[in-house]
Amino acid sequence: RSAPFQAESIASTRSALSQRIDLLEEKSVSVHKDPLQAIIDSVSVSGYWKKAATFMSQLDIKLGHFVKLDSALEKGFSDDVKMTILVLLYLEKRHAASKMKWLLIYKKAEKWLQSQGVEFSTLKENLSDVF
Numbered sequence: 001r002s003a004p005f006q007a008e009s010i011a012s013t014r015s016a017l018s019q020r021i022d023l024l025e026e027k028s029v030s031v032h033k034d035p036l037q038a039i040i041d042s043v044s045v046s047g048y049w050k051k052a053a054t055f056m057s058q059l060d061i062k063l064g065h066f067v068k069l070d071s072a073l074e075k076g077f078s079d080d081v082k083m084t085i086l087v088l089l090y091l092e093k094r095h096a097a098s099k100m101k102w103l104l105i106y107k108k109a110e111k112w113l114q115s116q117g118v119e120f121s122t123l124k125e126n127l128s129d130v131f
Contacts, residue, residue, distance in 0.1 A: 035059050036095050039087055040105060047108035049087045051079040061086050068130045072123070081116050084109050086130070088120060093131045 038058050042049055049055070056062070061083075069082050088109055091102050113120045 036091075036098055036101060039091065040102065043105045043109070047105065047112035048080045048084040049109075051083040056083075059087070059090055061090065065130055069127065072126050072130075077116065077118065081113065081118060084113060085118070085120065085123070085127070088113075089124065089127055089130055092124070 035058055038055065039049070042052075042055055044050070065086055066082055069085060070076075073082075088106060091106060095102060110120050
């Protein structure tokens, strides 16, 4: 009597888990379809972005972008600083028409970069060829 009950219970648990996985995959795809939304969703509370392979590939940020950035910076900075600079450049170059959507996080990121010793407004003039 308990074996059929366990089989039914296992089957219903599998079905519920499968439905949840499908729902999560749908949400994941819809959230990450729009690179601008991914940027907005991925910014930290402090105003920076972490270097992550999936995020980089979605924005088409390659290691070559980091190499160009390294050569433009005067001293070594963390990957978070570099990623944040690249995201800000990306926003300016590829999403200028949507500026009202990202302006607040952009300003917050500029302040965070200042706290890390980076004056982005001056630096970006030397980085026009990164993207």
